[in-house]
Amino acid sequence: xxxxxxxxxxxxxxxxxxxxxxxxxxxxxxxxxxxxxxxxxxxxxxxxxxxxxxxxxxxxxxxxxxxxxxxxxxxxxxxxxxxxxxxxxxxxxxxxxxxxxxxxxxxxxxxxxxxxxxxxxxxxxxxxxxxxxxxxxxxxxxxxxxxxxxxxxxxxxxxxxxxxxxxxxxxxxxxxxxxxxxxxxxxxxxxxxxxxxxxxxxxxxxxxxxxxxxx
Amino acid sequence: xxxxxxxxxxxxxxxxxxxxxxxxxxxxxxxxxxxxxxxxxxxxxxxxxxxxxxxxxxxxxxxxxxxxxxxxxxxxxxxxxxxxxxxxxxxxxxxxxxxxxxxxxxxxxxxxxxxxxxxxxxxxxxxxxxxxxxxxxxxxxxxxxxxxxxxxxxxxxxxxxxxxxxxxxxxxxxxxxxxxxxxxxxxxxxxxxxxxxxxxxxxxxxxxxxxxxxx
Numbered sequence: 001x002x003x004x005x006x007x008x009x010x011x012x013x014x015x016x017x018x019x020x021x022x023x024x025x026x027x028x029x030x031x032x033x034x035x036x037x038x039x040x041x042x043x044x045x046x047x048x049x050x051x052x053x054x055x056x057x058x059x060x061x062x063x064x065x066x067x068x069x070x071x072x073x074x075x076x077x078x079x080x081x082x083x084x085x086x087x088x089x090x091x092x093x094x095x096x097x098x099x100x101x102x103x104x105x106x107x108x109x110x111x112x113x114x115x116x117x118x119x120x121x122x123x124x125x126x127x128x129x130x131x132x133x134x135x136x137x138x139x140x141x142x143x144x145x146x147x148x149x150x151x152x153x154x155x156x157x158x159x160x161x162x163x164x165x166x167x168x169x170x171x172x173x174x175x176x177x178x179x180x181x182x183x184x185x186x187x188x189x190x191x192x193x194x195x196x197x198x199x200x201x202x203x204x205x206x207x208x209x210x211x212x213x214x215x
Numbered sequence: 216x217x218x219x220x221x222x223x224x225x226x227x228x229x230x231x232x233x234x235x236x237x238x239x240x241x242x243x244x245x246x247x248x249x250x251x252x253x254x255x256x257x258x259x260x261x262x263x264x265x266x267x268x269x270x271x272x273x274x275x276x277x278x279x280x281x282x283x284x285x286x287x288x289x290x291x292x293x294x295x296x297x298x299x300x301x302x303x304x305x306x307x308x309x310x311x312x313x314x315x316x317x318x319x320x321x322x323x324x325x326x327x328x329x330x331x332x333x334x335x336x337x338x339x340x341x342x343x344x345x346x347x348x349x350x351x352x353x354x355x356x357x358x359x360x361x362x363x364x365x366x367x368x369x370x371x372x373x374x375x376x377x378x379x380x381x382x383x384x385x386x387x388x389x390x391x392x393x394x395x396x397x398x399x400x401x402x403x404x405x406x407x408x409x410x411x412x413x414x415x416x417x418x419x420x421x422x423x424x425x426x427x428x429x430x
């Protein structure tokens with residue numbers, strides 16, 4: 001089973017590596033990091049570089065696609081090459097998935113039209129630009145399309161996907177293998193649960209970042 | 216604040232990237248991936264490569280060290296260079312931490328002698344080889360040393376560390392930023408919670424892998 005994870009500069013590392021860690025443990029998984037121009041792709045903090053090793057043209061028919069998000073999504077929405085690849089491969093995938101604002105790239109490729117979908121809570125309303133219905137759940141399954149909420153939600157999404165691909169026994173073994181028995185030290189992981197000051201702080205930091213990166 | 220994450224071939228990707236995603240969001244964080252010989256370091260599945268960009272000798276005094284684990288730990292225990300670097304920097308760190316079997320490398324560097332510590336559940340008893348007392352908790356804090364259980368536990372560890380470094384408000388904002396409100400699809404993330412068949416399966420897969428990689 002071929003699993004393709006596209007990378008681009010400005011991606012969020014955990015968006016890609018969370019699902020990777022789960023899906024790469026499937027018994028017959030062959031995971032590739034793909035890009036228009038292979039090479040190191042730097043994350044949104046610029047301090048991490050993951051190698052993309054396969055060209056889009058050499059990954060024409062992946063069974064599973066996992067599109068990460070991050071501030072670099074904005075440039076990818078303008079660039080068109082990644083979106084074009086998603087549009088080209090989606091008809092023959094078994095599952096097309098996204099984490100965080102990777103959903104906006106699925107949206108731009110036309111994948112989400114008429115579907116419920118989720119993304120990072122800060123970007124949820126933007127899904128409507130692509131004809132999707134924003135759903136505030138952590139993992140949203142619609143036919144063969146799965147969208148996950150922000151960053152860490154990709155781990156939950158990938159375990160749910162692993163169960164669909166290989167059965168509950170295998171998915172549970174993967175969960176135990178990565179000892180995924182979360183104990184967050186705070187109850188602050190969603191805007192409904194965090195304190196209003198925390199929500200305001202995260203919103204302000206994101207707004208400042210977006211302003212800096214505007215042309 | 217300088218945060219150093221050593222990499223080596225055969226590391227487990229999420230061990231490194233989980234804490235990275237949290238700690239890199241601290242306001243004054245400068246995170247470096249360090250190695251004896253910089254360049255791409257391939258993970259335990261060989262399908263992911265993360266760039267190490269700083270030599271050990273150029274990271275002589277990090278404030279925070281996060282040592283990931285993975286099957287590659289075995290070779291690192293024999294190689295000695297990573298262990299030597301941990302031994303050299305530990306006296307001046309503010310926090311020395313590990314994820315998963317990275318704890319064995321801390322142990323080999325003498326960091327865990329007389330301390331409680333944790334690691335991946337499959338390796339827990341091995342901590343005694345280094346004079347540590349195995350503790351089955353997910354995150355174990357002992358003075359300035361923090362060890363985390365397997366793979367995904369590094370995210371919980373890093374959030375607890377972020378709170379100690381920058382306060383609860385910042386740690387909660389990071390948790391909300393990465394939308395860490397976990398919803399594992401199964402209750403199988405620890406050997407106490409998983410079904411006995413699942414525990415046996417994961418143990419068998421790990422034993423087979425260790426046999427294959429033995430000299």
